[in-house]
Structures are given as structure tokens and as C-alpha cells.
Amino acid sequence: MTDPSYEFFTAITRKPSKSVISGLRAEDRGKPDFSKMCIDHASYVAALRETGAKVLELPALQAFPDSVFVEDAALCLKDCAVLMRPGAPSRLGEVAEIAASIRENFDSVFEIKGPGFIEGGDILTTPREVLVGKSARTNASGVAELREIIAPLGYALREVQTPPEVLHFKTDCSLLDAETILSTRRLDASGCFEGYRVLHTAEGEEAAANTIRFNQLVLMPAGFPKTAALLRSNGYEVREIGNAECAKIDGGMSCLSLRF
Numbered sequence: 001m002t003d004p005s006y007e008f009f010t011a012i013t014r015k016p017s018k019s020v021i022s023g024l025r026a027e028d029r030g031k032p033d034f035s036k037m038c039i040d041h042a043s044y045v046a047a048l049r050e051t052g053a054k055v056l057e058l059p060a061l062q063a064f065p066d067s068v069f070v071e072d073a074a075l076c077l078k079d080c081a082v083l084m085r086p087g088a089p090s091r092l093g094e095v096a097e098i099a100a101s102i103r104e105n106f107d108s109v110f111e112i113k114g115p116g117f118i119e120g121g122d123i124l125t126t127p128r129e130v131l132v133g134k135s136a137r138t139n140a141s142g143v144a145e146l147r148e149i150i151a152p153l154g155y156a157l158r159e160v161q162t163p164p165e166v167l168h169f170k171t172d173c174s175l176l177d178a179e180t181i182l183s184t185r186r187l188d189a190s191g192c193f194e195g196y197r198v199l200h201t202a203e204g205e206e207a208a209a210n211t212i213r214f215n216q217l218v219l220m221p222a223g224f225p226k227t228a229a230l231l232r233s234n235g236y237e238v239r240e241i242g243n244a245e246c247a248k249i250d251g252g253m254s255c256l257s258l259r260f
């Protein structure tokens with residue numbers, strides 16, 4: 001492995017709780033099937049483990065329907081972590097629930113104290129910068145507080161905009177390697193990826209943009225054959241994971257883990 005942008009030794013995940021059927025969603029696409037979601041979640045964790053990484057599986061939290069989406073509660077960087085402050089009121093308490101696990105794994109842990117908001121799903125870390133999309137969940141004051149924390153540590157933060165009607169910045173993009181981003185056309189059209197090599201999701205397959213490069217694998221949601229073929233033809237080893245149940249509550253591949 002030669003590219004640290006996708007070399008990971010550890011991931012944190014959290015098992016879905018039965019309350020996940022009440023998870024937040026922008027539109028009604030039916031009730032997620034808890035049992036099916038658990039099966040997909042197990043495949044996801046198995047794929048992470050298959051790469052040789054250690055996966056710390058946290059217990060389900062009945063009180064927090066969206067807590068399976070651990071990515072939103074913390075940002076893990078090379079040498080520190082930052083506890084986030086979700087913009088969704090029902091998700092604020094998830095931060096305290098994940099804090100112990102983050103502190104066990106990082107010597108240096110910061111926290112967004114507010115009053116601003118910021119969720120991990122709006123943050124794409126590349127080797128050259130930390131891109132943060134303002135969204136309904138992440139506001140300018142949250143971004144500014146993150147900048148104050150990480151700029152002195154040498155991280156360049158660039159504020160960008162999550163497209164309107166899109167939940168998180170990373171709903172529409174992901175990092176495939178140090179130079180390459182998979183993006184929807186609508187997000188790339190904003191110009192935010194200038195200087196990167198950009199691959200576009202196939203027409204009608206925008207929901208395939210949220211993938212993760214994790215060691216040798218690209219984990220992507222199943223059911224987007226054109227985008228999967230594009231990635232394979234570009235030399236990536238693609239693993240398709242069922243995401244139909246998480247998709248009903250706007251979740252995807254990146255939200256299900258914290259990676260470091």
C-alpha cells in the first residue's frame with residue numbers, strides 16, 4: 001500500500017438499533033427493514049475487516065435512531081480527532097455516546113463547542129486539504145470553529161457548498177485515492193474539485209457517489225452498474241454492498257464508519 005489517503009488500520013462502526021426505522025429522512029421512501037439493514041451492515045463490516053483492518057463495533061443505541069451513521073459525530077484526522085456538533089437536534093446526543101471510543105483511539109481530541117453546527121458527512125479529507133460543505137446541517141460558524149482547531153495543526157480547510165436539497169457534501173462525492181474524486185456532475189459543476197482528477201457517477205446513478213476507499217477496496221452501494229463498471233475500468237477493486245434500507249433514511253457507505 002503506497003497511498004496513505006486510503007490506508008486505514010481501524011474503523012469504528014455502530015450496530016443499527018431497532019429505532020432506526022424512525023431515522024431522519026428528507027422524503028418518505030418507505031420504512032427501512034431492520035433485519036435487512038442488519039444483514040447489509042454485517043456485510044459492510046466484513047468487507048472492512050477483509051482488508052486487514054480492525055473494526056470496533058459499538059453497541060446499538062435505541063435512544064438515537066440515526067446513531068448507526070457514526071461518521072457524523074466525529075472527524076478523524078491523521079493525528080487527532082474532533083468531536084462534531086450535529087445540526088440535527090435529535091443527533092446532538094450521539095457525540096457523547098461516541099466520545100469514549102474516540103478518546104481511546106486518539107491522544108489528541110478536540111470538540112466543537114458551538115454555537116455553530118457541523119456534521120462529519122459534510123467533510124471530505126484529501127491529502128492536500130479538508131473540504132467542508134456548508135449544508136442544512138453544517139453552518140459557517142461550525143466551519144469556522146473547526147478551522148480554528150485544525151489550522152494551527154497544519155490542515156488547510158476550504159469551505160465549499162453542499163448542493164441544495166443534498167443532505168451532506170459527501171452524499172455527492174468521495175475520495176478514491178490521493179488525486180481522484182468520484183462526484184456527481186451537479187457537485188463537480190460547482191468547481192470545487194479543480195486540480196483533482198474527477199470521475200462522474202453515471203447519469204441517473206447519483207446515489208452511487210457516496211463510496212469509501214478503504215485499503216484495497218472501494219465499497220459502493222449495490223445497484224449502480226454503470227458507475228461500478230466505470231470504477232472497475234479505472235482499476236479500482238469494487239465491492240458492492242446492499243444499501244437499500246439505509247438509503248431510505250439518506251444513509252450511505254461513508255456514514256457507516258469512522259476510519260483512521
Ligand code: CIR
Nearest residue numbers: 024069121168249250251255
Ligand atoms: C440523517 O438524516 O442524519 C440520517 N438519517 C442520515 C445520515 C447520513 N450520514 C451521512 O451521510 N454522513
